[in-house]
Amino acid sequence: MRQQIRVVVLVLMIVILYPIWKPRSAxxxxxxxxxxxxxxxxxxxxxxxxxxxxxxxxxxxxGAEDSSKSIVLQQxxxxxxxxxxxxxxxxDGAMLHHWRGTAFVPGATGAKFEQVLRDYGDYPSRFAPExxxxxxxxxxxxxxxxxxxxxxxxxLTVVLDATYDVRFEQLDAEHRYxxxxxxxxxEIWREGSPEERALSVxxxxxxxxxxxxxxxxxxxxxxxxxxxxxxxxxxDIPRGLGWALRGYVESIPRETLxxxxxxxxxxxxx
Numbered sequence: 001m002r003q004q005i006r007v008v009v010l011v012l013m014i015v016i017l018y019p020i021w022k023p024r025s026a027x028x029x030x031x032x033x034x035x036x037x038x039x040x041x042x043x044x045x046x047x048x049x050x051x052x053x054x055x056x057x058x059x060x061x062x063g064a065e066d067s068s069k070s071i072v073l074q075q076x077x078x079x080x081x082x083x084x085x086x087x088x089x090x091x092d093g094a095m096l097h098h099w100r101g102t103a104f105v106p107g108a109t110g111a112k113f114e115q116v117l118r119d120y121g122d123y124p125s126r127f128a129p130e131x132x133x134x135x136x137x138x139x140x141x142x143x144x145x146x147x148x149x150x151x152x153x154x155x156l157t158v159v160l161d162a163t164y165d166v167r168f169e170q171l172d173a174e175h176r177y178x179x180x181x182x183x184x185x186x187e188i189w190r191e192g193s194p195e196e197r198a199l200s201v202x203x204x205x206x207x208x209x210x211x212x213x214x215x216x217x218x219x220x221x222x223x224x225x226x227x228x229x230x231x232x233x234x235x236d237i238p239r240g241l242g243w244a245l246r247g248y249v250e251s252i253p254r255e256t257l258x259x260x261x262x263x264x265x266x267x268x269x270x
Contacts, residue, residue, distance in 0.1 A: 035094035108224035174219040206235025
């Protein structure tokens with residue numbers, strides 16, 4: 001019975017989402033200037049807090065001293081948190097999402113963690129099936145610029161080409177962090193067909209407009225504590241459909257973060 005209900009809900013969501021999925025006619029720029037500014041303001045607050053957090057070893061990874069969280073992590077579980085304050089999620093036709101995930105990897109090191117982060121060539125296998133391809137545009141000791149193609153399947157299949165500017169830092173050998181900001185995200189229409197193309201800003205659907213990712217790691221207790229925070233900006237739910245779609249839309253950033261954290265932990269274990 002539960003499976004039948006799930007199928008009915010998925011069919012209804014496809015019916016609701018299909019008109020949204022077709023390329024839109026040229027209209028107002030998306031996201032709006034107000035929504036983009038809201039994302040920048042929120043990201044600036046998060047980055048100011050992270051700068052203080054990463055300035056000293058104590059508290060370098062948020063919640064590391066929480067005994068109840070430590071027990072969960074030592075048992076091999078993920079600790080996932082929705083950090084988006086109530087009332088700040090919506091911004092002029094857009095939605096802000098902010099999630100944090102933490103995991104513990106016995107025997108891993110900060111040096112290995114940074115090596116995995118920098119090895120973009122291995123992303124398509126390490127983070128399959130979500131990462132389809134990855135290209136390094138530039139790389140130095142402290143910075144990188146990379147272009148990734150993502151394919152996500154939920155009710156619909158969404159393909160995105162995203163370019164990120166990444167910075168690598170460390171407090172010391174045991175405490176490292178990175179900051180990744182999207183500089184371009186393009187939605188790809190009909191991937192793999194003769195009609196494949198990047199949709200224009202006016203045509204795209206707003207599945208992902210902006211995304212920042214922040215990693216922190218700390219060597220302790222015979223292993224490595226790793227933490228990821230993501231801030232993303234997506235299209236808001238069409239008026240009148242919140243009852244049907246809000247839970248689904250809000251679950252996608254959480255699932256993506258959990259997937260990324262799990263695959264990073266697996267890579268460090270190997």
